[in-house]
Every structure is written in C-alpha cells, then in structure tokens.
Amino acid sequence: MELQGKVIAALPERSGVSARGEWKAQEFVIEYQEGQYPRHLVFNVWGADRLQRFNIQIGQTVLVAFDIDAREWNGRWFTDIRAFDVRQVDPNAVMAQAAPQAQPAPFPQPTAAPAADANPAAPFPPQQEAAAGESADDLPF
Numbered sequence: 001m002e003l004q005g006k007v008i009a010a011l012p013e014r015s016g017v018s019a020r021g022e023w024k025a026q027e028f029v030i031e032y033q034e035g036q037y038p039r040h041l042v043f044n045v046w047g048a049d050r051l052q053r054f055n056i057q058i059g060q061t062v063l064v065a066f067d068i069d070a071r072e073w074n075g076r077w078f079t080d081i082r083a084f085d086v087r088q089v090d091p092n093a094v095m096a097q098a099a100p101q102a103q104p105a106p107f108p109q110p111t112a113a114p115a116a117d118a119n120p121a122a123p124f125p126p127q128q129e130a131a132a133g134e135s136a137d138d139l140p141f
Helices: 048-054 091-102
Strands: 002-010 014-018 021-034 037-046 061-073 076-088
Touching: 002 037, 021 048, 037 048, 037 061, 048 076
Parallel strands: 037 076
Antiparallel strands: 002 021, 002 061, 014 021, 021 037, 061 076
C-alpha cells in the first residue's frame, strides 16, 4: 500500500541485539488528508541502512510504501505498519496537483429524455396468451 502525507513527528530510535545481530528501528507519524478531516498514521522503519537511506525529516512531504501485518502476543493482537520505501515528494508539485481538484466540476446540463413507452411502469413486454392446453409461462418446470 502507499500513502502520501507530511511527517509531523519522529519518535525516538530504538536499537537492540537479537539472535541475528544488532537492529535499529524508528517510528514516524504522518498526517494525510482523507475526506474533510486530516488523519494520522504511525509507521516504522527497520534497519540502520534504511533509516540512513530514507533520511526522513519532520516537515517533509513523503510517499510511504508499506506492508500491514498483525501478530498475537499473550492473547492480544498488535498491528504493525512497516515501511519498505519512503520517497520525498516535492510540496510544490503536490500543491499544483491539488489545486485543480479543489474546484468542483460543473454539473452537466440535463438533456432531453427519450420518448417514453405508453406504459412506463411495465419493465417487461406483455405476455402472450397461452394456447389451449399449454401453460402461460415459458419455464421448463
């Protein structure tokens, strides 16, 4: 999945040692617009190499590509939003794209309706009268 928004917070970096070696992770909060009100998303970046490569700064507009996963621990479920790619977006380009969409499109003018049938309430053609000894419906059962 992908989401574009403005970085509003960078939480403290975490690090540790596991069976695979040393690890680093950091969480970031972005604010994005969906509907009338702004929404927020917390995502995490794992790995010192990714943290350095993405170089995420507060105030940047970014496009975040992420995976969502959930895991269970002691009977509780936790959702993990892990970014695998973060790209900086030019805020001027974002404003240029958003400006035309901000103006509502004019409604199309109504056109003349096609001529109505004599009986507009009947959506099906009239049924044929059954011949002597036959059923009026055409169902095979």
